[in-house]
Amino acid sequence: MEQPKIHPYIPIVIGVISVSMSAIFVKLASAEAGIIAFYRMLFSVLIMAPWFLRGYTKELTTLKRRDWLFSSVAGIFLAFHFILWFESLNYTSVASSTVLVTLQPLFAFVGTYFFFKEKITVKTIVAGSIAIIGSILISWGDFKVSGTALYGDVLALVACALATAYFLLGQDVRKRLSLVTYTMVVYVVSTITLFIYVMVKGESFGPYSSMDWLWFILLALIPNLLGHTLFNWSIKYVSTNVVSIAILFEPVGAALLALVIFKEYLIMTQIIGGLIVLAGILLFVIDIKKIFNFFKKNA
Known part of the structure; x- marks a missing residue:
């Protein structure tokens, strides 16, 4: 496999920080979920168009039927991921919605095993389980067993499954x-999917107000063109499992931003959960054997 010039984990970290701002921008916008998602994608396409037209149009002729099919289905899944997630933010808190929408390892581990025959190691299972437990703890006090919050939670969970498929x-x-x-297609x-949905x-x-247009553009620039594009770059070199584990850090960033902007104060379970998420991510990323051998060698 072609080796990247920079370590894939660096763009993934930048991508996670970028997508952490997504829920904040959505919460600040006054438009409906479908409209927010549509303008987010439309502005992303318009900003990318000059770059694509300058040197990548010929590549479209090389796409096979499988590439067109998979890319198109990925685009549809992405559209409904945004619709359901943005809608969930109308019913539950930033913390709860972001936690549920980033529980992608639950689906990614199964998906990569069946579709790519990737071996699921004990380390992957342990690290993913730790991070998932931490994510749940982040908004433990906000989960509800009935009412509108439960509806928002279900929407976010379905959005999570769609994101993993994407x-x-x-x-x-x-x-x-x-x-x-790939990103342009x-x-x-x-x-187009979102346009039809809105119609x-x-x-x-x-x-819409000037502030709404600002949030639409920022959603396109930061979470989409910076965040998702960096993830799309990374999955050429790493497994979907790696990206899914890293995205579990998103609730930590989103919760901190929600604290500052919306005064959604963190409770102790959210703080502990954030630390557990970090521990799970570090366990997944760090090569424990190399660290052990290093200390053994230098002991």
Whole structure:
């Protein structure tokens, strides 16, 4: 496999920080979920278009039927991931929604095992389990067994499954397709899907306040073009499992931002949960054998 010039974990870290801002921008916008998702993707496509048209259009002729199919389905999954997740933020807190939408290892471990025959190691299971436990603890006090919060939780969980499917499809296509072309195809399909969804729902394309337009553009620039694009770059070199584990850090960043902006104060279980998430991620990333051998050698 082609080796990247920089370690894939560096873009993944930057991507996680970027997507942590997504829930905040959505919460600040006053538009409906479908509209927010549509403009997020539309602006992403418009910003990427000049770059794509300058040097990547010829690559479209090399796409096989499998590539078109997988990229198109990935775009549809991404569209409905955004719709359901953004909608969940209307019913539950930033912490709860972000926690549930980032529980992707639950689906990624199974998906990569069946579709890519990737071996699930004990270390992966332990690290993923620790991080998932930490994610649940982050918003333990906010989970509810009935009412609107439960509805929001279910929406976020389904959005999580769709996001994992999106990454799994991308892991296959990105082995053969450049980052720019793959991202452009997926984003265009996602934008068209969202346009049809908004038309069917009868949601208004405008007018919106200047602040709403700012949140739409920031959603395109930071979580999408910086965050998701870096993830799409990374899955050429690492497994979807790696990205899914790293994304578990997103609730930590989102919870801290929600504290500052919305005064959603953290309780002790959320703080402890954040530390546990970090521990799970570190366990997954760090090569324990190398560290053990290093200390043994230098003892």
